Amino acid sequence: MQYTLHQLQIFLKITQTMSITKAAEELHLTQPAVSIQLKNLQDQFEIPLTEVIGRQLYVTDFGAEIAVAAEKILAEVHAINYKTQAYKGQLTxxxxxxxxxxxxxxxxxxxxxxxxxxxxxxxxxxxxxxxxxxxxxxxxxxxxxxxxxxxxxxxxxxxxxxQNKLYLVGGKDTESSKGSTHHILEQLPIIYREEGSGTRHTMERYLSAHNLKVRKKMELTSNEAVKQAVIAGLGYAIMPLIGIKNELINGEVKIIPVKGLPLNSVxxxxxxxxxxxxxxxxxxxxxxxxxxxxxxxxxxxxxxxxxxxxxx
CATH class of the missing domain: 3.40.190.10 (Periplasmic binding protein-like II)
Known part of the structure; x- marks a missing residue:
């Protein structure tokens, strides 16, 4: 057999993601390149490593055992590299x-x-x-x-x-003036982060503490998605200042002054x-x-x- 470390690395990533597309994304390779390496590895075994049912990829029992072996082999390769560098006096x-x-x-x-x-x-x-x-x-x-x-x-x-500071943010056409109270949040369509987000946790804790009933406009799964929705004028969001520097400089978003904000954490x-x-x-x-x-x-x-x- 003449399988390569590259093939083992790709196959292991496929078994972890259960998807050629996701494996390609995480390895920064094209999907065809990943498919070719999977085929080249498969050609060296008479027993299937994977199978596709419908559009879903599954790893066979034999493929799962090969994945375990591949992980051990790659770990040993990493160990060899680290030991080589350590002998050169490097922190590895x-x-x-x-x-x-x-x-x-x-x-x-x-x-x-x-x-x-x-x-x-x-x-x-x-x-x-x-x-x-x-x-x-x-x-x-x-x-x-x-x-x-x-x-x-x-x-x-x-x-x-x-420090981490979260402000109420709107699009470039937002009209705002100093002196607004937190009740302004009940008047605006608010864009939420997904469940499990730290930003959402901080925001909901604030809303609960002030007994505010907020209209959820939509729920998005990343800060970047929320930012783009705000820029497009789809609603408002409580966002960390650290993540909107360029948009503030370019005038794409505005911070809306609200008494009681920013929300502070570290x-x-x-x-x-x-x-x-x-x-x-x-x-x-x-x-x-x-x-x-x-x-x-x-x-x-x-x-x-x-x-x-x-x-x-």
Missing amino acids: GRLKLSVVSTGKYVIPYFLSDFLKQHQGIELVLDVTNKARVIESLEKNEVDFSLVSVLPDKLMVDATELM WKMIWLKSKAFSPVAAAFLLHLQKEKTRIIHEKFSWFEQYVAQLEA
Whole structure:
């Protein structure tokens, strides 16, 4: 048999996603390229690895066993690479993070210098909603998670990174004036994030505390989708300032001043209290604690200035 590591990597991703299309997206390959590599791997076995019923792809029992073997082989290859780099005096290994979707505007800046300094580190980054982030942490699938709302039933330690402020946002044609009370939220069509979103959790907690009855215009599954809906004039949303910088500069959205807003929270990097850090995870935490003030000053000065302007 002459199967390649590339074929095993693709097949493993197919078994994880149960879809050639999704596997191609996650591997940043074309769908035909993934299909060809699956066929080339299949040609080396007399027993089917997968089968298609209707339009759904299924992994056979034999294919599932090959996937387990492929995962072990690829893990050993990673280990060889890490050991080679370690002998060269480099910090090596995987750094695994899960990040709430709005955290994608924050986390790259806290990773950039660290990864440049330690090029033997492989980053595994999952950007998803709060519910999935907490699930991955609870299952010990990641080293750290970035959240703005701490989990209720999970024992974690945390280091604070920077403030997170959520404002009421409308499209460019929005007319607003200072002095509006929170009751304005009952008069507007509000666009919600999906269940499990940290932004939605913070917003609903605020609405409940003030006994506000809000008309839900629609529910969307990402901050980007909400932003585009607001730009299109489909409604209003409570959104984190960190995620609308360019749209504010370009005049595509406006912040509507409301007494009682912004909603304030803090981005936190959290980890399980019982977590035994790898050398890579320990080095990253030290980097955060030493460098976060400098990073915030260099990369997020616009945020501090904009907040000061809004609150003036």
